Each structure stands twice: as structure tokens, then as C-alpha cells.
Amino acid sequence: GDSVTQKEGLVTLTEGLPVMLNCTYQTIYSNAFLFWYVHYLNESPRLLLKSSTDNKRTEHQGFHATLHKSSSSFHLQKSSAQLSDSALYYCALSLGGNYKYVFGAGTRLKVIA
């Protein structure tokens, strides 16, 4: 079945350093959409980024990700971490329409001063 893998459970970074959270996926379908959701404490998880076409970068709120179908990856990056970026980040896959969303295990990003 379809799956999403986020290998890092916890990433701890010093403020100002670059962020990279890994996401790989498995699906037999070529039309998969990938997403990054961010979950701040005591809030609802919300959409951060959505994939575009293959090898095209998408950006939002300083974060960016590029869908690479050749390596089945959609890594989340940011050039400089801020304390306010500390949150739980989920990578997710969907085929669109009414197809279910499959979430990875999540990566907790902790940014320290």
C-alpha cells in the first residue's frame, strides 16, 4: 500500500542554521500529491506546503520543498531556522479527489537559541 517515511523523529537545531526534514514515499501511482503539514502545540495541524509538478519547487512562509519523483522524495527545507519554527511536521501523500491522506510518523523540530 501507499506509505510515507519520515526517518527523523526529532531534529534539534540552533537558531539560524538551515533546516532539512526528510520525506520519502511509496506509491504505485504516478499522480501522487505530497504535502507538508505543521502542528504547533495546542493548535490544529495545518497545511504548510503542497507539491507542484515533478522537479518544481514550492514555497510558503520561508519553507520550500521540491517533489522528485525519480527518488520519491519531498524534503522540507528552510535557509535559517527560527525559534518559532519549533513544531511537529508531517509529510503526507494523497492521490487527490476523495482518496485518503497517508501521513508519515512526523518529525519534531526543536529550534534552540
Place this chain on the structure above:
Amino acid sequence: DMKVTQMPRYLIKRMGENVLLECGQDMSHETMYWYRQDPGLGLQLIYISYDVDSNSEGDIPKGYRVSRKKREHFSLILDSAKTNQTSVYFCASSSTTEVFFGKGTRLTVV
């Protein structure tokens, strides 16, 4: 105002008691979900509903059932709660391009 509302936000129940978690959405979305969130496991799909009375099991349906009698409401029921059902439960609804989540219900079964 696009919103998914969950009630209650916090709940403590004794083992063996029945639990009802309620969820509403104001976006007329056909598809709704119940997930549970556990550390290291992420968001696990319990049930998905494609519309009124059109529900399907997700990845971890055992011990749960759902009810969807109106498009805007989706309930999760635990008959005879168990301690391993202590978790944070998230309801969500989706358009074709995005999932919208509620704030979660923290359930503790003692």
C-alpha cells in the same frame, strides 16, 4: 470561516465506559476522517467517511465505530474504552486539495 470543531477537547473516562467524540465542519466537505496521534506513530487513520452513511475502515479501526448521519457531523464511538485507547484524536475534513483539522480531543482512559 472554514472550521472543524471537536468536542470535548479533554476527556477522562474509566476503562469499560463508552466514549463519544463529536466533530463538525462548516465547509460542506463530503470526506471526513478520524485520526489518532501517538508519539512516534504520527497520525493514524481510524475511519474515513465519504458522505452520509458511507464510512470505511482506516488502518486501525479495531475498537472504534463511527456515525455520519449529516454531512457536517462525524462521530467517533468507543464501546467499552480500553487504556490503550488513551490518545489525542483528530477529526478532519478535506476538499480535493487540502485537509482541515480540528484542534483535537485528548482522551485519557484510566
